[in-house]
Amino acid sequence: MAPSDLSSQAPRNQARCERGDTAASRVRVRYDKTGKLRFISAIDLGRIWERSLRRSQLPIAYSEGFSPHPKVSFTDALPLGYASTGEYAELTFAGPIPLQPAIIALNAAFPDGIAVRAAVAVADGDPKLAKWLLASCWDMHYPPGTVLEAAVTAVEQAAALPVLRERKGEPVTVDLRPAIHQICADRACVRVTLHHLQVPVRPTEVDLALRQTDPALPPPALVVRVAQGRPVAEGLVEALSGELVEPLHPTDMRLPT
Amino acid sequence: MSTSPAHESVWPRLEPILTSVRKPARYVGGEGNIVVKDHAAADSRWLLIYPDAYEVGQPNQGVQILYEVLNERPTTVAERGYAPWTDMEAVMRAEAIPFFSLETHRPLRAFDVVAFSLAAEVGYTNLLACLDLGGVALRAADRADDDPLVIVGGHAAFNPEPLAPFVDLACAGDGEEFVLEVDQVIKAWRRDGDWDRTRLYAELVKIPGAYVPAFYEAEYSRPPSSKLRGTFPRRAGVPYRIPKRTVSDLDAWPYPKRSIVPLTETVHERYSVEIFRGCTRGCRFCQAGMITRPVRERSRETVKQMVADGVANTGFEEVGLLSLSSADHSDILGLCGDLADAYEGTSTSLSLPSTRVDAFNVTLADELTRNGRRTGLTFAPEAGTERMRRVINKMVSEADMLRTAETAFANGWRHLKLYFMIGLPTETDEDVLGIAELGLKVLAVGRQHGRRNKVTVSVGGFVPKPHTPFQWAAQDAPEELQRKLGLLKRRVANDRNLNLRYHDPRPSVMEGLLARGDRRVADVVQRAFELGARFDGWDECFDLDLWRRAADEVGVDIAWYTRRQRDPDEAFPWDHLDSGLEREWLWSDWEAAVKAGEELEDCRWTPCYDCGVCPGLDLQHQTGHLPIFSGA
Numbered sequence: 003m004a005p006s007d008l009s010s011q012a013p014r015n016q017a018r019c020e021r022g023d024t025a026a027s028r029v030r031v032r033y034d035k036t037g038k039l040r041f042i043s044a045i046d047l048g049r050i051w052e053r054s055l056r057r058s059q060l061p062i063a064y065s066e067g068f069s070p071h072p073k074v075s076f077t078d079a080l081p082l083g084y085a086s087t088g089e090y091a092e093l094t095f096a097g098p099i100p101l102q103p104a105i106i107a108l109n110a111a112f113p114d115g116i117a118v119r120a121a122v123a124v125a126d127g128d129p130k131l132a133k134w135l136l137a138s139c140w141d142m143h144y145p146p147g148t149v150l151e152a153a154v155t156a157v158e159q160a161a162a163l164p165v166l167r168e169r170k171g172e173p174v175t176v177d178l179r180p181a182i183h184q185i186c187a188d189r190a191c192v193r194v195t196l197h198h199l200q201v202p203v204r205p206t207e208v209d210l211a212l213r214q215t216d217p218a219l220p221p222p223a224l225v226v227r228v229a230q231g232r233p234v235a236e237g238l239v240e241a242l243s244g245e246l247v248e249p250l251h252p253t254d255m256r257l258p259t
Numbered sequence: 260m261s262t263s264p265a266h267e268s269v270w271p272r273l274e275p276i277l278t279s280v281r282k283p284a285r286y287v288g289g290e291g292n293i294v295v296k297d298h299a300a301a302d303s304r305w306l307l308i309y310p311d312a313y314e315v316g317q318p319n320q321g322v323q324i325l326y327e328v329l330n331e332r333p334t335t336v337a338e339r340g341y342a343p344w345t346d347m348e349a350v351m352r353a354e355a356i357p358f359f360s361l362e363t364h365r366p367l368r369a370f371d372v373v374a375f376s377l378a379a380e381v382g383y384t385n386l387l388a389c390l391d392l393g394g395v396a397l398r399a400a401d402r403a404d405d406d407p408l409v410i411v412g413g414h415a416a417f418n419p420e421p422l423a424p425f426v427d428l429a430c431a432g433d434g435e436e437f438v439l440e441v442d443q444v445i446k447a448w449r450r451d452g453d454w455d456r457t458r459l460y461a462e463l464v465k466i467p468g469a470y471v472p473a474f475y476e477a478e479y480s481r482p483p484s485s486k487l488r489g490t491f492p493r494r495a496g497v498p499y500r501i502p503k504r505t506v507s508d509l510d511a512w513p514y515p516k517r518s519i520v521p522l523t524e525t526v527h528e529r530y531s532v533e534i535f536r537g538c539t540r541g542c543r544f545c546q547a548g549m550i551t552r553p554v555r556e557r558s559r560e561t562v563k564q565m566v567a568d569g570v571a572n573t574g575f576e577e578v579g580l581l582s583l584s585s586a587d588h589s590d591i592l593g594l595c596g597d598l599a600d601a602y603e604g605t606s607t608s609l610s611l612p613s614t615r616v617d618a619f620n621v622t623l624a625d626e627l628t629r630n631g632r633r634t635g636l637t638f639a640p641e642a643g644t645e646r647m648r649r650v651i652n653k654m655v656s657e658a659d660m661l662r663t664a665e666t667a668f669a670n671g672w673r674h675l676k677l678y679f680m681i682g683l684p685t686e687t688d689e690d691v692l693g694i695a696e697l698g699l700k701v702l703a704v705g706r707q708h709g710r711r712n713k714v715t716v717s718v719g720g721f722v723p724k725p726h727t728p729f730q731w732a733a734q735d736a737p738e739e740l741q742r743k744l745g746l747l748k749r750r751v752a753n754d755r756n757l758n759l760r761y762h763d764p765r766p767s768v769m770e771g772l773l774a775r776g777d778r779r780v781a782d783v784v785q786r787a788f789e790l791g792a793r794f795d796g797w798d799e800c801f802d803l804d805l806w807r808r809a810a811d812e813v814g815v816d817i818a819w820y821t822r823r824q825r826d827p828d829e830a831f832p833w834d835h836l837d838s839g840l841e842r843e844w845l846w847s848d849w850e851a852a853v854k855a856g857e858e859l860e861d862c863r864w865t866p867c868y869d870c871g872v873c874p875g876l877d878l879q880h881q882t883g884h885l886p887i888f889s890g891a
Contacts, residue, residue: 038289039522041277046284046523053291053520053574056606064606068632072606083278111574113291113522223275 025098026123027063030131031105032229032242036085039115044079050113051091058111060104061096077135080227081204088138088229090241092124092131120242134241135198137183137233140205142192142222150187153215158185163211178203178211183233188250193228195238195249266298266369269359276354280347284523285313288361291520292572294330294337295362298369303445304336305329305438306360306370306407308389310382311796313341317519318527320581321376321413324514325438335442338362338370339519342385343392345793345800351392358393367393371445373407374438377415380773381766381796383422386411387788390425397785399427399473404455408445412437417503417550418725418833420490421776421784423472427460431468431836432503432550433536435512440466464497468504470836471497477778477832487777489830500837503550507881509536509557513565520573529577529610530569534562534594538583539880541859542641543652543852544680546724548583550838552872554863554880559594566598570607577608586615586623587863589883595626603629616640616655618666625670633671635715638663639678643693649856650685652848657697664701668708675701675714681743682721682735682767685853691743694718695750695759702757715758718747720767724774725833726840728848733824734771737803740764765803769795771821772810777832780820782813841871 035047042050052072055062064070073094080086095104105118112118144150157163163178181203183195192212196203205225213219231241237248277283298304307326309316316322322339329337338360343351350356357366367373373393375386387397390409396402399409411419412430419429430437444462448454454462460471474497478488492499506512518530535556538548557565566578578598585591598609609627611620616638624636640660641653648655664675679694698716705712720740723732735743744761751757772780786809794800810817825831827846834842851857862868863880873879 038287041283041287042522043284049524049528050522052576055574056576057291057572057574059571070606082283113520114289 024123025100027095027098028124029093029095029101029104030122030124030242031091031093031118032120032240033089033091033116033118034087035080035089035116036087036226037115039113040083040085043082044076047116048074048076050116054108054111054113054116055093058104058107060107061099063094063096075131077132077230078198078202084205084225084227086227087119088227088240090131090135090230122242131241134232135230137195137197137238138230139193139195139228139238139247140208141226141228142194142205142209143224143226144190144192144222145220146190148190148220150190150192150212150219153212153219154185154187154192156215157182157208157211160211163214165207165210165214167207176201176203176207178207182208184237184249186249186251191250192222193250195233197233198230263369266365268364269356269366270364272354272356273359273364276350276356280350281344282314282523285341285344286347286361287522288364290317290361290522291574292517293362293519294326296330296336298336298363298365300334301336302334302449303372303442304338304370305372305374305442306338306340306367308340308342308373308375308386310342310375310377310385310389312344312794313521314523314525315796316341316376317521317525318529318531319376319378320515320531320533321378321434323518324512325374325376325434326519327514327516328435328512329438329442332439332442334446336370338365340367340389342382342389342794348388348392348793358389367395368407370407371449372410372441374410374412377411377413379796380415380421380770383773383784384788384792384795386422387425387785388793391788397788398424400424402427402456404459405452408459410441414547414550415774417546417836417838418774418776419470419472419836420477420778420832421773421780423475423477423778424781425785426472427456428463429470429472429836430504431470431501431838433506434504435506435514437466437468437504441469461494467502470501472778475835479779486826487830487832490778490832490835500835502837503839505553505555505839506536507555509533509555510561513557513561516565516568516572518569518573518575520575527579528575529579530566530573530575531579531581532562532565532569533557533581534585534588534591535582535882537880538587539861539863540584540587541652541848541861543650543728543848544641544683544721544724545583546727549727549840551583552839552870554587554882556588556590556882559590559597562594563597563601567601576606577610578602580609580611582612584615585611586617586620587861591623592626595623599626599629608632612637616660616663618663621663621666621670621672624667624672633673635674635676636667636672637676637678640697641678641680642683642690643679643695643697644690646856647683647686647690647693649858650852651680651683652852652859654858657700660697661700661704664704668705668712673709673712675705676717677701677714678717678719680719680721681747682740682764684729684732685856686743688743688746691746692750695747698751698757698759699754702754706756711756713756713758715760716747716751718744718759718761720762720764722767722771722774725831726836726838726845728845728852730775730831730845731825731827731829731849734767734821735764736818736822737764737768740767763798763801766795766798766801768803768817768821769801769806772806772817775832776820779813779815783810783815786810786813839870839872841869844868844870 062072075092077090164175181196185194229240229247232239326337329335408427410428411426412434416429474494476493477490480486537551537554642648702714723729
């Protein structure tokens, strides 16, 4: 599989909508950032959202002030180069609109690589979106044939995982272990669930830890954020749907998402 | 040819290296409104290249228009390419990744035509880098019969001689109709499959506006003069002078219809529509104004339709109404009023590049900003004293400028930007200081309306351009421009609300060499490319010493091309490209400028002064202005 042909893109027009036939003015969405769009920075992504909303002609609300902007807020930025099927945003419309047609219109306006896969209405008093996003599940795709089991086992069983990180130009040693909720491998793919800490741990740092065990490891060809949500013993509960994202099982033949 | 494995997408090789280069979004394509077609189902394939960085080239209007015009033909493919930044070029060379298109990431050699848009001279070394990375011989004479055809067009192509050995074909003038005619020849060439290069050239030169440098030879006088004697056809049936192409009815060519929407930041993020092409203001320094005559207006209805569709299908927040002097459109107030009505209270903003210095321009700007978001307004008095402005035929009095500033600041504009040039013919230090004086007077007007009002004075070095009355002029040395900038800096140093902006004068040496160079200058371009010159329009990349070294090595004296005032009857390297302007008229206008500082009226309203364009094209200005006839 070429890294960019992610078979997991949400099919357009088929995004799942909780309370789908209801109308809402505040909406939370889970969306994909895949394919060529993974090379687009977070700032550029915001502009793409603005223009796509304008193209969709949905009645998005605008901020007040000298230069009004559409009311879209994003959660923590995905580092440049990573793909994702688990990005989240919150939209505010000028008034209640039916969700399902809105998402269809929005997906038609996005460039290839961005697509909303689920939307839920937000009720007054709901906790902030960030409160729901406690951890990220990542898939790190290494070149086919890479053997990962030993390194993954070593990382999983380590009591501490010191890696070097640059902070304000100074190298500092941080322990990755507390950030790792679960880590497992299936063939050439490592799935790691990382707690969202004040200073986020990135998959590249997990790769560094794996490399400390196996220096011959090639760099991952593609890193994908699968989903965000609440870590549980069985995996990760996805924030909008409540569905469980399970660890990889080495016998699984299904394609990683 | 598109079935060859060598012509398949380079994306699988590109993708793994993209995180190692700066701004990888430049290289991924995938933008809104791009056209992706099946190469195998097409019988001609064009790669349109703007030889500068993506963020500069992507908004270019010419590329966008030709991209749509060509892609509307079902069997024609047009894709885009931009010069890779220096870090990317290094990686591409290390990884043997050829120059590629953005739509399908196919290598340059998968295309039948490689067409470069030359808005200015600064992209010439990048053009060679693109060809070289694409695996095409730099010199047309070294290309095989079935190698891609290399074309240049755009304003700088009105003197293609410094690029003559590298290009197969140059287009003089408007490209819309021209590319479609070339496309027909390309299809026949690819269908027959057995044409040699000369046959291909012979078919192409039948197209009006087509210049095939290989069919012409430049002759020079013996040293020590070494002046050009002329550029002459070397083949029967080839025209002595190549007439420029002119699209006569812009309403029949309503492009762009679907502007590409970039995924990453570019220099102009807006839906742009030309409200007219051509200009008759007669500013003597302005190449664009001279070579695009006559004036051809787009109607209010067409512009409105284009804007409505363009905003809907791009999602751009801003609409730009482009032209060389937008306030001169005969229906500009009605047009602006209608657009302001349509977008008042929406999140779409409208802009008009404002270069004409008069209160009417402020009225228009006010109309387009009814919501009151009034920040900066730009004017181009171009010179600091009325004497100097008479020489360049920019007919603006100081009273006009101050009245305009008064209106602007009174209507809530807080920041005026004023554009000027230094190094103009006959310029004195008094003229240079006049720029600062005018800026300070405008600022004083601004202060009466608010302590925090600001004025920016932007100063560029004048470079004489072909096909203008100033084509005979000597260019100032960079040291002289630097000295003049010093005068300005000292004069305005004490005023914090007057912001002086200027460019490094050194790149104008290269620009001057390329603007008025002949075929011998091509060797300098190639040597500079070989020595590593790239992105010559970027201060962080430009290296004048490298260009000087390149010129020395090939025996070209840069000063001879830039610093020398030309003889009245001297042959110019661009004489065989016919912009429509009569040489006699250009010469008399040059003499009027430097001897008497005589002004010339705008011929849209006043009687024809026989510049030569209209009768040659069998066209007249197409405007809604009623001509004013003098008693004579």
